[in-house]
Amino acid sequence: MKHNTGINTDENEVIPTIGMTGLFNLKSPYTNLVDPNTEYTCIAVTTLSNMIADNLEPLISIYIANGDTQENYELDLSKNRCIITLQSGTGTKIVIPNSALIILPKANGIKYRAIMLGVNLSVIPEDTDLTQLSQQIKDTIFNQLGVNSQVTKTYLGGSLLIDYDKHLLIQASRNNNIDEGTNPLLENEELKDTNSKLLQKIQVLEEWIKDHI
Numbered sequence: 001m002k003h004n005t006g007i008n009t010d011e012n013e014v015i016p017t018i019g020m021t022g023l024f025n026l027k028s029p030y031t032n033l034v035d036p037n038t039e040y041t042c043i044a045v046t047t048l049s050n051m052i053a054d055n056l057e058p059l060i061s062i063y064i065a066n067g068d069t070q071e072n073y074e075l076d077l078s079k080n081r082c083i084i085t086l087q088s089g090t091g092t093k094i095v096i097p098n099s100a101l102i103i104l105p106k107a108n109g110i111k112y113r114a115i116m117l118g119v120n121l122s123v124i125p126e127d128t129d130l131t132q133l134s135q136q137i138k139d140t141i142f143n144q145l146g147v148n149s150q151v152t153k154t155y156l157g158g159s160l161l162i163d164y165d166k167h168l169l170i171q172a173s174r175n176n177n178i179d180e181g182t183n184p185l186l187e188n189e190e191l192k193d194t195n196s197k198l199l200q201k202i203q204v205l206e207e208w209i210k211d212h213i
Helices: 048-053 058-066 070-078 131-145 164-180 184-212
Strands: 040-047 082-088 093-097 101-103
Touching (some): 040 048, 048 058, 048 070, 048 082
Antiparallel strands (some): 040 082, 082 093
């Protein structure tokens, strides 16, 4: 039996173009072949008829192998549907009929990714209390990005034993940097404290005015 080997151009068919990249959702029984959070690129499009002409057996290698039925295969063959090859960024390839596609990936999506921001504090005493600094970093990230972050202390390399007198010199230098440098967080706390005191004075003044006028 001779089959039409041209690609079905029916507008109701969901057929990606080669090079199309995005998130693909598949119908059962092909659903678990793709990770819904992983991008795939369409790298090949052919027809069932072309595969048969090339002496391949898509019924066995694609449909039956993935739990699909001969009935669905014959329906797809009668409609001259396509066989799509998708590839992930890690090289994983997935071969499916286009009838398994629910919808084509959206071209206007925004890529999201887990991001870690590393801060190297250089060499400081191991017992340095970083609790307040960690909270300030966490608060700053929330105020800037609106996300709750996790701040974790990590040791890099082994310990370095420093002479006590040298330690005092290093500590004095660090303290001098703190005293002379501009610290927006400390300045902000000072401004908040000043503002709170001014509001208290205004409240006292308002009460005095009510009582005496």
